Amino acid sequence: MIPALAAPSAVAAPIDVSGLNTSAWQSSVLGPSTADVHPVQVEGRGEVAHPQSLLKSHGPATTLTTKAGGPPASVLLDFGKEVGGTPYLDLTRVTGSPTLTLVTAEARQYIRTPASTTVSAAAASGSTQIPLASAGNLETGNTITFTPATGTPVTRTITGFDATARTVTVKPALPAALAAGTAVATSPGAPSSDESRGLAGVGGPDTFQPTGPGRLTGGFHGGFRFALLTVSSLGSVNLSSAGLDFQAFRATPADYQGWFLSSEDDLNRMWYSGAYTLQMNLKAPGLNGLPDARIYDGAKRDRSIWTGDLLVQIPTLLTSLGKAGATYVKSSLDVLLATQRADGAFPGSPDFSKRTSPAGSPLFYSNNYSGYGARAFIDYFRYTGDKAYLTAALPALRKELAYNDTFLSTDNLVVSNDRDYWQATQTGEVTKYSIDYYVLLKEMSWLERSVGSAALADGDDAKAEAVKTAVISKLWNPQLGAYGQSSAKPDVLVEDANALALQYGFVPEGKEAGVLAAMKSLWTPYGAIMGPGLQDPTGHTIEPFANGMETAGRFAVGDTTGALDLMKRTWGPMIDKKNPLYTGAFWEFKNSTGGVNRATASLAHGWAASPSVQLTEQLLGVKPVGAGYQSWSIAPHPGSVRWASGAVPTAYGTIKTEWTSDPRSGRFTLTVQAPEHTTGTITVPVGRTSVVTVNGRAGKDFGSGANSSGGYVTLTVPDGTSQIIVS
Template sequence: MLNRFNSESGSTPRSRGRSRLVVALALLATVGSVGVPAEASTAKHPDWRSYVLAPSSPQVSPVGVETRGDVTNAKTLVTGKNTGKNKPKSTTLTTVPGGAPASVLLDFGKDIAGTPHIDVTALEGSPTLSLATSEARRYIRTPASTTVSAAAASGATQVTVASAANLEVGNTVTFGTGTTAQTRTITAFDTTAKTLSFKPALTGDVPAQTATTSSPGAPSSDESRGLAGVGGIDTLQPTATGQISASYHPGFRFVLLTLTSPGSISLSAAGVDFQGVRATPADYKGWFLSSDDQLNKMWYSGAYTLQLNLKPAGLNGLPDKRIYDGAKRDRSIWTGDLLVQGPTAISTLGDEGASYVKSSIDVLLATQRADGAIPGSPDFRKGSNPAGSPLFYSNNYSGYGARAAMDYYRYTGDKDYITKILPALRAELAYNDRSLTANQLVASNDRDYWQASQTGEVTKYSIDYYILLKDMAWLERQVGSAALADEHDAKAESIKQAVNATLWNPQLGAYGQSSDHPDVLVEDANALALQYGFVPAERRDSVLKALKTLWTPHGAIMGPGLVDPTGHTIEPFGNGMETAGRFTVNDANGAFDLMRRTWGQMVDKNDPLYTGAFWEFKNNDGGVNRATASLAHGWAASPTVQLTEQVLGVTPVNPGYATWNIKPHTGDLKWAQGSVPTKYGDIAVNWQSKANNSKLTLHASTPRNTSGTIAVPVTGKSIVKINGRTVYTNGGCTAYKGTVADGYAQFTVPGGTYDITVSRG
């Protein structure tokens, strides 16, 4: 199908790797030839491979360790610190009756997935170990929160509590709050009798119903076995020396090993057998690099997020490949997430990524209802069934499924596949059409991605249906009916007119949420309006200004007073819509600003929630509000797609990049470069820009047997040259069917190599 995503037909994997290295080195070499200062082409241009986050080996060792209780030689378990001066050492955990259980907290530095294991060198007694995993350190232990059931008098060393869950010997326990609170050390507890023993004795009476809390809490896992069918806390009971393995865990940074029974155990090593897609630099078929280190980190964090979400064939008892929403919790295919994950998979991993997208779409369509509805998630809740069960989440998510399938075709050019599933996509479109009102707007009491029902004629739902219609019109012209395409375009245009006539709110200077809530400003609808051309030029500044009122230091909120039912307010999925909208109307600096607010925190290794991947959501303060928050979530990976398509500037126009567009948005960047895999060969681009685009140089290498457009920013005083020939001067184009719009001069060219300069006359 995609015989050029990796190499020419017939080449070996080793030769493909060498050829890609040659292409990458050649692209780096061209940087100097198109006008980059010497220092910029060397010291200021790091190797993109250094940003790749996947472990270099399938056997992953911890990079840090912390201890509680009686633990010796803990650093043995950290890479590079496993020997003494004269002989190997072992880490020994010892737990005595009535004493704090010995434990080690292993930090792997970033999210991984796989099977944890330990190498046992000695043991005394019959040791029992618990093994818990978590993406965030704060959720590896759960503090107890209960009440005293019966009053306890001064001098008591034991109380009865409503629940003895999450207690651990050696932790502190606090009875009451404020100045009368008494904090003690737990010495024993009985989960059946619900008694709690402590020392020293109470110095004052504790009434019944007194609030009782512990710190730091008992070992816990942030995984949800009921949804994902995997994870939870493992119990290990070694009976001899040698290696012992836990169960598979899908997404974690931390492993907590606790010796819960009296005795001791010595370990020479602890690690994880990585199970999943471990993409090394040789596996990347596309790459990106720019003058902004933080943006570079975002591109590769998005790629790594996607990789953590990929379920290889055979894993978890399922024969097919799937793209899950997150590394942990749901571990289900979600259509909304696929809108971001699909392009990310294909633009970073080429053929391999495309195979995951196609397989996931197959799972979606296998559970399509007779009325045309596609499930929002075809494999939700795998706790009792590894294959899961279809969840028809919302009409909007049904449409997302059809759009994800069309995106697959747009990026791959797999005509046979899209032709086969075209009837299913037509059926879904007919299903969604039932929500269109006589006013040519969409009304549906739907949850959509932030799970809150929206009533009335909803702006975002109407724009989403417009997008679906336009995508279907494009598809029908490629493989179906031109007459149907014309009908879809006409209906889409009527929706655009209705949105502007009915849902624009002059007082907001933006579009309202819905006909029921016209005075509520929402990020997503206004962002999509910018991205898909709903906003007339004279209104753009007003919408951009209104959206900026939603910004916080940690990203944009959904809207004033709007809170997801689970309690969060900042959605990276919606923020990605806004950055896309800002790029579309040439507000690159605004897009970069919002990217840095939303995703900059996520790529900061000093942030306590850092996983190397992108998070599902945030609160106003930049944190998350529950243990099950996904910290490796695919729908947040939009920076990877947008840095490729809006900053490097490469987008597909016709299937498989048979025709393409190169239109970089430079913003405050000095340079960017990279490569995009296509059916016909790689598209390689690098550009350099001086302040205010006073001079721009762009080099593009595009495949033969393709064609496309190259657009560069201009003013009336600019001079544009392509391969030394002047093609734009005095405000007009003179070659390559050039046109000028929205501050860009655009030229239509056949596949080939182009050196372009833009300078002020």
């Protein structure tokens, strides 16, 4: 039953569109206002005078002095959020022959590395010089703790060390003898960088030996929040300023072609954190010796194009920056085309290792990731409508599809001893890989109907349906009430496959609630784990990439409450400025306690940015249907959110929309401004007795074009301004 459309009124009420042009969202933008970025906090250690002057444009010079026997003078610069570029120091005076070292880190906990070694030979009671197996990460002034196998640990202060002889000098003297093999640890540790320089080709420590006043400029650092400057040898320097030449994509509000705002501040901050993550992932043309623009997976690591990451990065980038982002997408896809293998496979990362060349070399990571590469091209077309580019790329995509087809079993399931995003090898007939191949086939069918062959599209559709039938009949586990990992591990409940099953209609009819409940059993306060006993090689159990699959799946079956709950668990801690890992950007992964297990974990990683595109497409409700949004749909999933508004850039202009929702009264109002030469559908939530008005009256086109399903009414509308009121 379609809820009643209101009777025509004599004069249509004027439509209030003032909210569609709100600028309130601009205060949420995280990019710096200028390329010259300065720290927001500073701390000194050792002999440091006037460290706070580095936060101002005036005041007495900051002076760092390192003397014999004393701790190296250092200042910790905190930029407040993720930044990237070349740090600089302005020196006004140099005394002696000091050596300056500068290291960077996304997390403060990784900007110093404690020593972890052993006593190499017995040390007698009363000794002040102790031989060690390693002198790495020692620093004068730190504490050092000797922990014997039995007895009480002894803590002393380091007064010196000899890296060549591998000895450390301490005070006061040892109260008792230490045996060889005694464990040794220090606090807080020596300056260190969390960058993987060999892999990324950039970063690592900067070392300066100034002889007089002037500006010192460090090397390029792709992503960091903290910088630690240390006078690591005897001498003194005066600093008038310290800062950064910002060289990621610096987006001010004027650069945003799309935006989002809602009644819930945490959702707003997530949207702009996702957008900022993508900006930190962009390499400008000419930077690091490469002429082209690229989308990298992470700001500091790997600084490579990855096909799986592109599935999140492309829609996030194009719905926020529009045409400016499209340039980065297209040039990154060009690198994929240039590195496609003769058998059709796309590399998972076409520019992975930078050890021999800034351009990198291709890594054929997995067959599943090869399919992701083809889908990245299709996403680019869906959001931009760039028909010429996709027509030219279509033969390459057909080759890739044929390559992936070779992994289908006679049962129409994907069999592959293959790696996935969490770096584990999955065997047997794999549920997720099979659903992923179904998605690729459906995507290729859509593309073929748009720029290619209808006959090939029919074949892709038929093969896709055969895969779906096989997955449902062979991989569904009635005992789990959900899908298992694979035919080899049918009893392992996995988040990713079940999330995709919800999103793409693989769950047997009437079983959706059971799958949602099963997946919720994987939830922790910090997000959903991948599955019982599953973890990446470093022990991370929560993957934001997979959690984004789950929120998408929950939105798809109408579980807005569950989707937003999981979103807040997973990404809420990342936007909390009190969290020690806060960067203003999204993290690559988490461990079971909500942290990260290694220094090189990326804290500005593109594959984690799914909240941004999902808040636009699911909560606000705006999605492309035809290429470039020539046709579109607006279908909000409001849940308990009271209102949302936003803009989405398209090939034809900007779609602007806003809605308000009052669940108590059942009143829902949606207004949209759509570009000329586009058409779309608007879907609004209704009750059995709701009255729906369109632009203040009921036109026959809306009446004949309306259909109702699952508590929603869908209306077909033309371009221009439309207002739907449900009361």
